[in-house]
Amino acid sequence: MSAWVHEAVRKIEADFQRSADTHLFKLELPALRDVDIYLKDESTHPTGSLKHRLARSLFLYALCNGKLAPERPVIEASSGSTAVSEAYFAKMLGLPFVAVMPRKTAPSKIAEIARYGGQCHFVESAPEMHDAATTLAAESGGYFMDQFLYAERATDWRGNNNIAESIFRQMARERFPVPSVLVMSAGTGGTSATLGRYIRYCGHATRLVVVDPENSVFFDSYTQRDATLTRACSSRIEGIGRPKVEKSFQPDVIDAMRQVPDAASVATTLWLSEQIGRKVGGSTGTNLWGALEIAGEMQAAGKRGSIVTVMCDGGERYLNTYHNPDWVAAEFGDLSGPLGELDRWS
Template sequence: MSWNARALDVLAAGPPTPLIDFPVPGPGIRLLLKDESAQPTGSLRHRHARALFRQAILDGLVTEGTTVVEATGGNAAVAQAWFARRLGLPYIVVMPGERSEARARAVEELGGECRFVTPPPAIYDAARRIDGHFLDQFGRAAHHDLAEELFAQVRPDWVVTGAATGATSATLGQWLRSHAADGRPASGVARGPAAAAHGRVVAGGGEWRCRVAVADPDNSAYFPGWTLDTPDYATGMPSRIEGIGRPRIEPGFHPDLVDLVIPVPDAAGVAAARHIREVTGLPVGGSSGTALWAALELVERMRAKGETGTVVSLIGDAADRHLKTYHDDVWAAGKGLDVGRHADELRRRTSV
């Protein structure tokens, strides 16, 4: 068997991640959490990393011995280092800022190499100068297998995710548009309120309606850019919510594949992350909390309209390190986040 064939076997999909019932008041509406923290590297970035490696191998850009390079500072680096190790490939990640042993350790323990660069925006040019294949998670389209897996498990009315690269919302939207009941192709489908007319899909011997919502934190460009239909919108401001929110709209985000973008205050996302931990025991980060807050808004809208159905919110990155940040009152106060006010609202929204 060739190296490429063996590599593709390594990159085969793993077992499905679980769905967790999350309590919401009233009959007829179900809220489910798709728990991506069950992935081997503990986050939704695991799927994206696998997709990036698979596409690079299929395109002939990565072969046996190729050095793989990325520019990122988060969970993507851990997931990519995990796959590089299993493929026997050298892996180098360029991270923003001064060297942090805590950030580097998780990658280096998997055999990867971390290089730190300042100022932070310089990481992309620095990565391109390294001799190897630049995965470029923000610039390359690599749709992963979440949609096939999720829609085999459940037929939701809404799926809610945060946005960083935009790959997850694009993967979900592409799948739904390709299975549209009216046969319309994915390209050219209207975004925003007009897209809801194309929300019916046919799959698995049945037909149902499903739409994609993106939860966007403070300072991020996705909500204003989507609302104003401005694909090059930029805020120039960093997100306080690790893993989601971008100062610019990234090339992987496709507004025509998203039905709704919901802005979520950072304090609300942090309060919701704590609530997930209270209910499930999972110490998730702010990105999971942000998605849950948006999902609860959709539940309230459905209830107000007398609708029934199912909402799925993606969660991931459940790690003890979050106990010292999102789940810590001193940290939240230092960031100027009034979590208590939103915690009271959460109790009202989820009391059963």
């Protein structure tokens, strides 16, 4: 191992040692008596999202596979949060970083990438990102990190304080310590792969349910068992949903999938933000809507247990979008329907 790689790995591991684990908090809902819902709050990472875990793993994977070198640019295709986290690690190692992203990405994410010294290369829609990143890497002599390919293999799914191990450890003293269900959305598919593999590795009786927004191909691919399906449009819920089935998406470790209407995702984003007094992102709304649906079904069937889902990031990045009433009205219309359904829980 070269001295530069050795020092780069040391820096990343030192940063990890300085970082505390993220909180798991219980969502208190009076209407749920025998089903407990918890959210794993990934917004407290140094770069503010679940993607901090992924970016750290991707950099270590690339370093240990001999893909990174001094001054070699790092290229990533990302709608925002992964790019923010990768820009953080690239700055730590003194590497140039370029994010290829849709032009409509939240301005606050673009600003955060720039704050870490990264640059943004814009395309019109998500289906264009991969080819543009591949071309840019070839032209610059850079390395395409390719989260959508490597996410499921870069993380040690058997443990090492990954998100799955952390959830089960933090649940140990709750009244239903082994969750009945884990609910997770898919962007790369890497986190759902880690959760599903860990459940099987440990022999837990937990089911993994993956929720998917509109304009994403994952749900249709899963139900039809066809990995060749594609869509020509972008997901309106930033960070999750994809126009093609990414290599990191592992359907065989998933027990069920549900499609969540975009209006329901945004309504739940706003509703949860009011419940906890903190703004959350759109993918958290997708996750929680799915968790609440399952909780209602469990309670109606007389079942008891716990459900854990993920707060993927905070809402400060979405002040101009999901937390802007005018923008929401123009993009999603009237949310009174799903908001009315949510009221029954509070």
